[in-house]
Amino acid sequence: MTKPTLVGDDxxxxxxxxxxxxxxxxxxxxxxxxxxxxxxxxxxxxxxAIASSVVVYAGAAQFMMVPMLAAGxxxxxxxxxxxxxxxxxxxxxxxxxxxxxxxxxxKAYMVFGLTDETYSVLTTLPAHTSTQHMLAITALxxxxxxxxxxxxxxxxxxxxxxxxxxxxxxxxLFAVLAVExxxxxxxxxxxxxxxxxxxxxxxxxxxxxxxxxxxxxxAVGLWLQRVPKPSQTRAQSPTDKDIL
Amino acid sequence: MNNxxxxxxxxxxxxxxxxxxxxxxxxxxKWLQQHTLVLRLGRFLPLAxxxxxxxxxxxxNAQSHTNGPWPELAAGCTVxxxxxxxxxxxxxxxxxxxxxxxxxxxxxxxx
Numbered sequence: 001m002t003k004p005t006l007v008g009d010d011x012x013x014x015x016x017x018x019x020x021x022x023x024x025x026x027x028x029x030x031x032x033x034x035x036x037x038x039x040x041x042x043x044x045x046x047x048x049a050i051a052s053s054v055v056v057y058a059g060a061a062q063f064m065m066v067p068m069l070a071a072g073x074x075x076x077x078x079x080x081x082x083x084x085x086x087x088x089x090x091x092x093x094x095x096x097x098x099x100x101x102x103x104x105x106x107k108a109y110m111v112f113g114l115t116d117e118t119y120s121v122l123t124t125l126p127a128h129t130s131t132q133h134m135l136a137i138t139a140l141x142x143x144x145x146x147x148x149x150x151x152x153x154x155x156x157x158x159x160x161x162x163x164x165x166x167x168x169x170x171x172x173l174f175a176v177l178a179v180e181x182x183x184x185x186x187x188x189x190x191x192x193x194x195x196x197x198x199x200x201x202x203x204x205x206x207x208x209x210x211x212x213x214x215x216x217x218x219a220v221g222l223w224l225q226r227v228p229k230p231s232q233t234r235a236q237s238p239t240d241k242d243i244l
Numbered sequence: 245m246n247n248x249x250x251x252x253x254x255x256x257x258x259x260x261x262x263x264x265x266x267x268x269x270x271x272x273x274k275w276l277q278q279h280t281l282v283l284r285l286g287r288f289l290p291l292a293x294x295x296x297x298x299x300x301x302x303x304x305n306a307q308s309h310t311n312g313p314w315p316e317l318a319a320g321c322t323v324x325x326x327x328x329x330x331x332x333x334x335x336x337x338x339x340x341x342x343x344x345x346x347x348x349x350x351x352x353x354x355x
Binding site: 026027030031042043044045048051052055056057058060061062065068069070072075078079082083085086087088089090091092093094095097100107108111112114163164165166167168169170171172173174175176177178179180181182183185189190191193194195197198202209210213214217218221222224225226 | 245246247248250251252253254255256257258259261262263265266267268269270273276277281282283284285286287288289290291292293294295296297298299300301302303305309315316319320323324327328333334336337338340341344345347348349
């Protein structure tokens with residue numbers, strides 16, 4: 001398996017956080033703009049679009065919140081949807097348990113900022129990377145996201161465009177992440193598990209298809225992984241890749 | 245969206261839920277590191293969940309209008325092929341969104 005190219009061939013300490021954060025910026029600024037734009041077009045004030053990116057900082061959940069808030073859904077429903085969408089983040093910390101800085105404030109911020117992309121960058125860094133560098137990358141990544149949201153919200157507040165379909169950026173982001181996860185996986189068991197789980201869930205419980213499908217996938221995953229295979233023990237982390 | 249109190253509450257709750265999920269493994273670090281099954285599950289799940297989120301989001305898009313799953317299929321395939329080929333996330337997303345917007349705004353008429 002080829003090593004990810006996110007940090008180039010020589011991932012030396014001379015690489016600055018700024019450089020490592022740049023590929024994330026190229027994804028976060030335009031995506032953040034789309035979020036800010038959609039939020040304001042749905043009737044929200046521009047400063048709350050920015051507040052969302054500062055306080056929530058979760059791309060998929062923020063895209064999902066726009067139609068939910070516009071529909072005035074109950075807060076409990078929004079909380080549950082957020083939990084379902086971000087459930088995968090429960091597993092991200094597993095790769096970084098020993099690598100975060102000691103001071104609690106820095107550690108808490110890095111845990112807060114552990115998005116898909118930040119996780120990808122941090123887990124691709126060499127083991128001896130300083131915690132200051134890791135903290136700087138985390139903060140820079142969020143800065144791109146907030147800046148993009150602000151620009152998008154300010155454009156959206158003035159524009160009167162009604163261009164349907166811009167929200168496809170979310171589905172496209174998921175598809176890109178899925179392709180990269182698949183590329184770095186040693187097999188396609190998880191892919192087929194997910195497909196069959198979703199088809200079953202959609203058939204049995206169409207109202208809660210995603211939640212039920214995730215539960216089914218976890219069950220199948222536990223069953224498939226119950227015996228350690230020697231070939232899997234030194235496989236690289238499936239999220240160890242260059243996403244953005 | 246006009247009720248700021250409601251939107252602010254939702255933002256606060258979403259922030260807390262997200263932070264809680266991201267913090268969970270660090271709170272249970274000692275326990276988790278003793279269970280290799282959990283770690284192996286952690287390697288299995290990301291691909292499954294990404295596939296689920298993709299399919300679910302596209303299915304949701306497809307149900308939001310009358311032209312059915314064709315724009316979603318066309319744009320989804322565009323993203324997957326572009327990403328497999330060029331490994332450039334931004335390019336794949338922009339291409340996919342462009343294809344989708346073109347179909348949804350009838351720039352390309354659907355038969």
